[in-house]
Amino acid sequence: MASTEIPDIVIGRLPVYLRALSVMATTGQEITSSHELGEKLGISSAQIRKDFSHFGEFGKQGTGYRISYLQDQLRRILKIDREWPVALIGIGDVGQALVRYNGFRDRGFRIALVFDTDPEKIGQPIGDLAIQDVATLPDVVREQNVQIAMIAAPAKAAQDVADLCVKGGVRAILNYAPINLAVPENVYVQYIDPVTHLQRMTYYLA
Amino acid sequence: MASTEIPDIVIGRLPVYLRALSVMATTGQEITSSHELGEKLGISSAQIRKDFSHFGEFGKQGTGYRISYLQDQLRRILKIDREWPVALIGIGDVGQALVRYNGFRDRGFRIALVFDTDPEKIGQPIGDLAIQDVATLPDVVREQNVQIAMIAAPAKAAQDVADLCVKGGVRAILNYAPINLAVPENVYVQYIDPVTHLQRMTYYLA
Numbered sequence: 001m002a003s004t005e006i007p008d009i010v011i012g013r014l015p016v017y018l019r020a021l022s023v024m025a026t027t028g029q030e031i032t033s034s035h036e037l038g039e040k041l042g043i044s045s046a047q048i049r050k051d052f053s054h055f056g057e058f059g060k061q062g063t064g065y066r067i068s069y070l071q072d073q074l075r076r077i078l079k080i081d082r083e084w085p086v087a088l089i090g091i092g093d094v095g096q097a098l099v100r101y102n103g104f105r106d107r108g109f110r111i112a113l114v115f116d117t118d119p120e121k122i123g124q125p126i127g128d129l130a131i132q133d134v135a136t137l138p139d140v141v142r143e144q145n146v147q148i149a150m151i152a153a154p155a156k157a158a159q160d161v162a163d164l165c166v167k168g169g170v171r172a173i174l175n176y177a178p179i180n181l182a183v184p185e186n187v188y189v190q191y192i193d194p195v196t197h198l199q200r201m202t203y204y205l206a
Numbered sequence: 207m208a209s210t211e212i213p214d215i216v217i218g219r220l221p222v223y224l225r226a227l228s229v230m231a232t233t234g235q236e237i238t239s240s241h242e243l244g245e246k247l248g249i250s251s252a253q254i255r256k257d258f259s260h261f262g263e264f265g266k267q268g269t270g271y272r273i274s275y276l277q278d279q280l281r282r283i284l285k286i287d288r289e290w291p292v293a294l295i296g297i298g299d300v301g302q303a304l305v306r307y308n309g310f311r312d313r314g315f316r317i318a319l320v321f322d323t324d325p326e327k328i329g330q331p332i333g334d335l336a337i338q339d340v341a342t343l344p345d346v347v348r349e350q351n352v353q354i355a356m357i358a359a360p361a362k363a364a365q366d367v368a369d370l371c372v373k374g375g376v377r378a379i380l381n382y383a384p385i386n387l388a389v390p391e392n393v394y395v396q397y398i399d400p401v402t403h404l405q406r407m408t409y410y411l412a
Contacts, residue, residue, distance in 0.1 A: 008406075011406055011409050011410075012406050014405070014406075014409075015401070015402035015403075015405035015406055016386070016397075016402060018405070019384060019385070019386065019399070019401075019402060020386055023385055023386070040386055040388070041386055077409065078405045078406075078408055078409050079408045079409060079411060080405055080408055084404075084408060086404070093299075093302065093303035093306050093307070094303050096299065096303075097299035097300050097302075097303050098400070100299050101299070101400075103384050103399075103400075103401055104400075104401060107401045107405070108401070108404070108405060108408065109401065109404055147411055148404065148407070148408070148411075150400070171410075171411055171412075172404070172407035172408065172410070172411060174400055174403050174404055174407075178225060178309050179225070179229055180222070180225065180226055180229070180246055180247055182246070188407045188410055190403040190404075190406060190407060191222075192398055192400060192403060193225070193309075194304070194307075194309075194310075194356070194380055194398060195221070195225075195309055195310060195313045195314070195315065196221035196222060196225060197221075197380050197396035197398060198290075198292070198314070198315055198354065198378070198380055198396075199220070199221035199224070199284045199286055199313070199314060200214075200217055200218050200220075200221055200284075200396060201354070201378035201380075201394045201396060202284055202285045202286055202290060202314065202354070202378065203217050203220075203283065203284050203285060204217075204377075204378070204394055205285060205353055205354075205377055205378060206377075
């Protein structure tokens with residue numbers, strides 16, 4: 001995750017700011033401050049102002065931030081002022097939960113393609129989509145210019161699936177399988193593994 | 207996440223190291239190096255050695271690390287050389303997937319209690335467990351000394367559920383609901399929100 005001047009850890013905080021702003025916006029709130037945002041997120045207000053300063057001015061000293069403007073700016077920076085089609089691979093428990101999850105659409109993403117290896121699943125409908133054979137993935141994602149994939153396949157199959165994604169031109173992978181994926185340098189991977197999150201917290205427990 | 211001299215970001219990398227070591231161990235590999243580990247994880251070998259140096263010596267210069275020893279040390283540091291009982295709240299799609307997930311047990315955790323608010327679900331079995339009324343949560347988790355909770359409730363209910371967890375003495379929460387939780391300072395929260403992970407990657411896409 002190099003090749004930019006802004007530290008990745010700053011980029012990683014922007015979606016968290018955006019999520020908090022969205023919650024405020026749904027209650028009708030119009031203005032916030034780095035102080036209020038910091039309180040809600042457990043981040044210092046100085047850190048928040050420093051993070052924002054990478055991208056120019058988002059508000060005037062002392063008057064706070066206009067929430068809708070700040071949301072627009074963050075969406076533009078994160079390139080989610082559009083809707084990205086996403087390929088989902090692996091229609092087990094997690095995959096099914098992801099298809100039914102209604103939190104993607106308003107936040108920049110839409111599951112556009114679903115794949116599995118199981119002959120009994122291929123061709124079956126799930127939501128509005130038909131499950132396709134993962135062997136066809138490279139051609140299909142390239143044809144439809146899908147740059148993002150979510151891998152919900154078993155650990156054993158995940159690397160093979162990742163290779164197919166890369167072959168099809170996918171540039172960003174969200175991996176639910178509990179293994180680290182080997183991908184070329186220009187492909188971004190994020191991991192969702194509940195156990196690593198739990199293990200990080202037990203360190204602090206008595 | 208303060209009150210310790212070791213930066214939280216270092217602690218956050220230890221579970222990732224441990225996961226990579228476990229994959230190596232399953233193939234029968236006995237020795238690794240900071241160089242090999244770094245290659246697999248996309249982290250510099252210098253960073254890995256620096257992270258380990260916070261905890262003393264894990265290997266000798268030039269001979270690499272004995273994988274089983276390193277695993278034991280990391281498990282001890284992360285306090286997962288034992289099995290933590292976990293309370294799961296919200297038996298929807300995500301909750302059901304978590305109950306069926308077989309990746310907890312060997313990695314330090316066991317779902318010991320499941321809760322929901324839905325009268326139709328309360329009392330029903332799921333896996334080896336019976337779904338309990340979330341209203342009873344504070345008493346039950348305190349009685350059984352459960353310090354860890356996973357919240358898979360809808361966004362609207364998540365803060366109320368978190369409050370009940372805190373009331374019962376829970377010290378660590380893994381939150382699947384797409385909102386930030388307000389908790390006392392001595393309670394740790396980690397978030398699993400696929401959208402924030404996706405949004406962090408789109409920044410880098412063309």
